[in-house]
Amino acid sequence: MTRTLILGGTAWLGRELAEQLVAKGKDVTVLARGVSGTAPQGATFVASDRRLPGAYDQVKNVDWDEVIELSYARDLVEGALEALSNRTKHWTLVSSVSVYEGNDEPGASEDAKLVAPTDLDDYAHAKVVAEQITQLAVGDRLLIARPGLIAGPGDTSDRFSYWVSRFALAANGNVLVPQTEGRYVQFIDVRDLAAWVLDAGFRGLTGTYNVVGSERNFSDVLLSAAKVAGYTGEFIAADDVWLKEQDVNYWAGPHSLPLWLPLDDAAFAQRSGERFKAAGGSERSLEQTLEDVLTDERARGLDRVRRSGLSRTEELVLLQKISESGKN
Structure with missing residues (x-):
């Protein structure tokens, strides 16, 4: 054995x-x-x-x-x-x-x-x-x-899990997202x-x-997460300059938008996984991971204190600033 x-x-x-x-x-x-x-x-x-x-x-x-x-x-x-x-x-x-x-x-x-x-x-x-x-x-x-x-159930870093849980928590309310053009997610x-x-x-x-898994457009990941969560609200996109002015951080940690990377570092989420796949590597679907993550997140509490991301209160403050400035 x-x-x-x-x-x-x-x-x-x-x-x-x-x-x-x-x-x-x-x-x-x-x-x-x-x-x-x-x-x-x-x-x-x-x-x-x-x-x-x-x-x-x-x-x-x-x-x-x-x-x-x-x-x-x-x-x-x-x-x-x-x-x-x-x-x-x-x-x-x-x-x-x-x-x-x-x-x-x-x-x-x-x-x-x-x-x-x-x-x-x-x-x-x-x-x-x-x-x-x-x-x-x-x-x-x-x-x-x-x-x-x-990524997956049980993750305590709150990076990948942030989006599907946020869409579920917001339900039909607005959600703040970064600009996704030229950005990718690889998990x-x-x-x-x-x-x-x-x-x-x-x-x-x-x-x-x-x-590493497949290279995915950040926008596609957000749309899939919203669909899995049953989200019916609106994405409110803010540009990098404005987000940084509001002290919103990249990638992970407190007061961040998880998985958002500087454009100069976009290829961090575009690594080749060909050698892994050739050696028998496989990956389940994005939707399956999102569904399992959401089940886990609901069990732990959608509104719990998180290691990464914005609290819903912090997010709503930022959304209000955007609304008052007429940026969206």
Whole structure:
């Protein structure tokens, strides 16, 4: 029986990986502090703080078929490699398309230039270093998965889920949107990402892959989200200059319009996924992901405090400003 160790398997992607392994009847062990959640029933849970001495004592003397590393902190990555790499048949590192230096080349492949890592407090820089040190330790046993935007039920980042939940909350009221011309959305459902990572590990696949879905026009994503939500109101579009004057942020975080990117960075959502598809990668439909996300969002509360986006109150203030200025 295939023996898999997930380093961090109680939060979103990690738990999805563990759940899918359990469903397949596989032997899966999850090593984590357990702060972000619990391991699924059927998985072996090893509670361990990876920054403490002896963190890997319960798992280091096992011959693992697969280790899946989700962290990008250098000390955690190095510690795991030192303790486990010599007794592991195949190693998967989940990285990110954020490692690329530029976001101005549509269709850029895995061979695009990476950022020069000079600041390990920066997410992209830390991911590059994680890739480099893992490659040195594991060599030709390594699979590097570089997902882009991850979407699906259970997402706590509130990026992709913002729009379908906002349309559902607004019902027939106006919704503020950015200008969408020349902008794109590219996501991979967490369930599809996990399924591919596991299958690739079982097959012993190695190399580097952009695990990304299809490139979609931002406008099409908004229209699909509105349809799934049963939205009957009106989109009120504001230009970049005005939104920035109102301190509305790009992409994610508080007081933002999620998935909205500067035009100079539009190709961040246009990465090539050809290598991923050729290696068996697949994606469910946009509508299916949106429907499942909306079900999850309704369960969590459409008007809850979110990590990304505008509150409905903030949005209505901005819409009122637009109305008073005659911009729309």
